Amino acid sequence: MMALPKGDGAPRHVPVLLSEVVSALGDIEGCTVLDGTFGAGGYTRAFLDAGAAVIAVDRDPDAIAAGQALAAGSAGRLALVEGRFSELDAHAQASGHAGVDAVVLDLGVSSMQLDEAERGFSFRSDGPLDMRMEQQGLSAADVVNQMPQRDLTRVIGILGEEKRASSVSRAIAERRKERPFERTSDLAAVVEKVVGRSFKGKQIHPATRTFQALRIYVNRELDEVVEALAAAERALLPGGRLVVVTFHSLEDRIVKRFLAERSRTRAGGSRHLPEAEVPPATFELIARGAVDPTEAEVAANPRARSAKLRAARRTDAPAREIDPRELGAPRVVAPGQWEEVKP
Template identity: 60%
Template sequence: MTRAPRPPRPVPGAPHVPVLLAEVLAALDLSGSALAVDGTFGAGGYTRAMLEADPNVHVIAIDRDPGAIAGGAPLVESAQGRLTLVPGRFGSLDAAVRAEGHAEADAVVLDIGVSSMQIDQPERGFSFRNDGPLDMRMERDGQSAADLVNEADEADLADIIYHYGEERRSRAVARAIIEARRKGRIETTGALAEIVGSVVWADPASGIHPATRTFQGLRIAVNDELGELVQALHAAERILKPGGRLAVVTFHSLEDRIVKQFFSARSGRAAQASRHVPSVAMPTPRSFTAVTKGPVLPSDAEIHRNPRARSAKLRAVERTDTPAPAPLAAIETLAALPERTGRSGGARR
């Protein structure tokens, strides 16, 4: 496990400096006429930095959020033909690259999870800190968090909150939601946070809001974030040329487990199994070699400047010349809710 050096100064004109920016660029090792893929464009921080790394770099950037695509228009213009913005999910990034006329890519970067822009907009419904509609949809389409909270049965809610939110009192939260919605539909982030706070008590030592884990679980379920991550890892494996690099930044243990297990299996290093994570059989031949030895963590200075960076981990690998093997079923299992073993479901407490 490596502690990163002091972070770089912000890129002029960028809304924020993405986490571990210098370390991501070092891991990708861009030079010459490279085609890079930013699977999670967001505010464009990684894309902007990759464009500035070398004048011959071309970037295909993907985002499922229409607001991010619209907000990237000025960067597309300033890039003068070196940036292509594509609306869509990063789980299909290989198809997006081929649709733009490219058979393979030199680099792929993935910054997993919700973006600071989405959290900071109350109307998007990702955060409980400012009251807003209970939405959480990255694409602003399909089932919302309000739909899930008001329509799912108690066992399903408990499973989602426990497995995706890692909330130990998931059953109590689910029961409280069911009881509250008997009185009327739950429509706002503030209302849900209050319901959760009635059964989950704050821990002053951790500084974590009682609703944090419940909101995380619902957001992951609404957007199928872990399923998309699994698809994106396999898509990057298919589109990267031999010697191409894949860098992934994660922000919580569920994401990092999937990335760690995938990288370990594909590079021939069996990850240590635990009671929470099934072991992944070591496949042959190997499609990746490790670039980072364990996760790279943000420096203390970066965490001080950007507290949201505190849980970030960077892992990177390099593509070999081995054809992409079949998808890893064990990795797909990590992204799904476990099958219920009893009438009350798999959730705890």
């Protein structure tokens, strides 16, 4: 998200691909939209301006608290819910809606979380090594200081797609023998010593992938994405639209595979095997492939550079069970035990 001025002089956050999201939804006047990632309320404001009622969900209590003024001025059209988007169908029902007309998911970490040093999400500002969206449970410091080196290698390598994961985890394990990691700048400095030279001349910071991996692990982000897609399938009314904005390859692969599998009407066959029957498609793709941000948006907001938008329309077919393995989602079953799914 990027901050823009609004009429009252206060900063206003505008989500990535905002106009593209609104376009993908179509006419939502009088409709009920579930914004699964409220954040600073940028999408929600646009949906309210378009005449929709909004159920806005966020697992971060700070985001819900900051949204109270917007809810108070919405004439009853905005319901704020503190919770996970993996349970968005239950949140809709608790808000009095058996189904909704649209679900929008803006995945990853919000700008407010990145910009607030005390939340510990970013290496660009020194802060406690935290990264917990819900501000409770296992922190990034707990993982870095306590996880066995072998498991730490897998977290960084699989969830961060860091090619030098083994070297990074070894450096972390050696340093934590002297003293525990407590600050983001401390961890970033250790990672930079290991990865720094290979990133010379590139925009990405050497610690980016390691921090991404820890954040995803601490917040169970990929499991949440899988469960949210299934929940959206259950919550959407026939003709309702699902719009998802992703920011890295792991989550985008999950969304892409989900929509491809759920919109499939024919099974692949061959000369030797007949085509197998497939369940009725639960979604129809609104557009094939992903929508990327414009050059102008990336220039104005560098955080948009890796964003992709995918959208589909719900059919009247019944919702189906979901298998995370089919979507290529690596899952941590228990400490030291992984269900690793190859791309």
